[in-house]
Amino acid sequence: MSLKAFLKTRYGNGLRSRAAIENHHQRAFVRFRSNVMPRSPFYADYANTALSALPRMNKQKLMDHFSAINTCGIDREKAFDIAIQAEQSRDFSPMIGDVSVGLSTGTSGQRGLFLATPRERRLWAAILAGRFWPNLAKPQRVAFFMRADNALYRTLGNPLLRFEFFDLLDPLEKHLSRLQDLSPTVLIAPASILKILADAQNVGQIAVSPRRIISVAETLSPEDRNIAKQAFGRQIDEVYQATEGVLAFTCPAGNLHLNEAWMRIERDIIDPQSGAFCPIIHDFTRQSLLLLNYRLNDVLIPDPSPCPCGSACTRIARIEGREDDALWWHGPTGRKMVSADAIRTTIACLPSPITDYRVIEKNNQLTVWLDGAAPTSETELHHAFSSLAARLDVTVPPLTIRHGLPHETDFKRRRIRIETSP
Ligand SMILES: [Zn+2]
CATH class of the missing domain: 3.30.70 (Alpha-Beta Plaits)
Structure with missing residues (x-):
């Protein structure tokens, strides 16, 4: 893990004013433009271009230009082959050199690829552990329900952390007894699976009491949040994470904030009344597959009120789901x-x-x-x-x-x- 990022996330004061966020972005992009962009054949000539003037990207365009955008010299077809092989064998350690390769299918049916360098994996692990690790002095047992395992998530494993992967392609009944045996202190699962596990807990099929419950990878509806909260008697934390990275996560006060410590996020407003917007992200922490002026089709509803946690990062009332949904x-x-x-x-x-x-x-x-x-x-x-x-x-x-x-x-x-x- 990246110790600095871990400590900063766990104990740092964070970004407590809009000016601090602007300042942080300004400095980050100066470094990014001189150190990272020149290494991408696609972006090398854009190192002095304003962010908003960069080519507007989406998942399709990112895949079209994948080979030129990434700074690792990785060819798209080769990356697809490796990722698909890993999916089929369910042996998830797809790597090209030290870069891990992942495949995302998404609900739109488009296949996407993502890359993570060791540095990116360490950063990811540091921030998540910094925010969500319940007690540093005690070993933790993490149950992680995911459609596919990836070297990214393995990064979290260390002697204090027993990390068990539950493959969503296996029938869920098979998982319940394993989950019971593990008796996880941290439960990480997509929202729909949390709902199923909550139902299982309610009817006595399982009796687990994780100290942290984190919903990932899809939108957690208020209904499912309540069901899970009641079944496990815990607040449900949320990491809003797509192929494109960690876009938002809940703060200690239980509210979602945009991850403005890692990326600059602009708004494409689609409903002026509620302020609903699709985020346009410029990620300055990502050094493998660059994400700049990248529009997501998730609809977010902002919450303008300040958060008791003190962070000035934009509060999100909720993630509405996909624009096309x-x-x-x-x-x-x-x-x-x-x-x-x-x-x-x-x-x-x-x-x-x-x-x-x-x-x-x-x-x-x-x-x-x-x-x-x-x-x-x-x-x-x-x-x-x-x-x-x-x-x-x-x-x-x-x-x-x-x-x-x-x-x-x-x-x-x-x-x-x-x-x-x-
Ligand atoms: Zn907060």
């Missing part, structure tokens, strides 16, 4: 985004509570699945959606209500989503 309803002025949060709140406020639900928009038709519905639920839902639509000046699409839940095999499936026709 918000619902879009028609109105007199065209299509308007109906945020997942608006739908969630509407359903949570139905007079007769339900157990669970799915809202699926497909070909401009809406299907709502209600689990544990009361006889009056259908009428209530029609009413609630109509008033939501009236408030947003749009019309509810043709609506079918079904009972129970659809058959779903993919853990990543969200409660509210758009499906496209095959």
